Amino acid sequence: MDAEALPILERFNLAEDSTFFPGLPWIRYHGFYKDLQLNVIWPGKDLVLGVNNIGTVPAALVTYASIQALKPDLIINAGTAGGYMSKGANVNDVFLVSSVAFHHRRIPLPGRVPYGLGRRQSFSTPVLSAELQLKAGVLSTGDSFDICPPDEAFITANNANLVDMEGAAVAYVAGLLNVPTIFLKVASNAVDCGKPSVEEFHQNLAAATSALDRTVAEVVDFISGKCLSELSVSETSSLGSTRSS
Numbered sequence: 001m002d003a004e005a006l007p008i009l010e011r012f013n014l015a016e017d018s019t020f021f022p023g024l025p026w027i028r029y030h031g032f033y034k035d036l037q038l039n040v041i042w043p044g045k046d047l048v049l050g051v052n053n054i055g056t057v058p059a060a061l062v063t064y065a066s067i068q069a070l071k072p073d074l075i076i077n078a079g080t081a082g083g084y085m086s087k088g089a090n091v092n093d094v095f096l097v098s099s100v101a102f103h104h105r106r107i108p109l110p111g112r113v114p115y116g117l118g119r120r121q122s123f124s125t126p127v128l129s130a131e132l133q134l135k136a137g138v139l140s141t142g143d144s145f146d147i148c149p150p151d152e153a154f155i156t157a158n159n160a161n162l163v164d165m166e167g168a169a170v171a172y173v174a175g176l177l178n179v180p181t182i183f184l185k186v187a188s189n190a191v192d193c194g195k196p197s198v199e200e201f202h203q204n205l206a207a208a209t210s211a212l213d214r215t216v217a218e219v220v221d222f223i224s225g226k227c228l229s230e231l232s233v234s235e236t237s238s239l240g241s242t243r244s245s
Helices: 002-011 056-070 113-117 126-132 149-157 167-176 197-223 228-232
Strands: 015-017 027-033 036-042 075-083 094-102 135-141 162-164 181-190
Touching (some): 002 036, 002 075, 002 197, 036 056, 056 167, 075 167, 094 113, 094 167, 126 197, 181 197
Antiparallel strands (some): 015 027, 027 036, 094 181
8 A cells, every 4th residue: 555655665765657557557666775776566546446456456467567567586565464463463563474375265176275275485585584583474365354254264274373465466476477575564453352453454554664664674775785595595504605706
């Protein structure tokens, strides 16, 4: 959403390019930071209703179009998520997600259950995780803000401590096109604390997006000057190695 994107856009002083996707509501923001070319793609607002485009359909379309147009080396999917406090996801905690899956695609046909779940691993970055001491998350994605009992069963099966409305769709498209992707999610509301999630989401949104912004900045700083292979090598296996130019 715009509330999630704005702090990041301001921090990196990115320029708006509203014509990059002609005829579509998606907006590209771009610029340079150190040795990195940064592109932030906001799905924009529904052309009829004027509300933020959210959910798996806009996420998949924007991800595909952005990869085709920009050919990124790495995608960072950053945003808010509901957190399960019983599984260690407290409000305003930021997580580096290890795997993502869907919880709303229930297809009880032979061989279709794994397809419906669509479980995928994120790009493994043990060096990043260790350096920034990020909490580990498992993300489950669905197209509704509320969670019904069948959703809950799939979330439990996914062993997820976070839920959102975009992540698994981004992972699906990025996987098809072989683009490494990491997921940074901040818990904006507690799914299992008994409070109305919508009210808590709005109450915590500013603080949550601020925490997300700081973490994104730390991640971008850490990535700068490194190649992807340096992020995916475990800390123990890199001990004693010499970096060649």
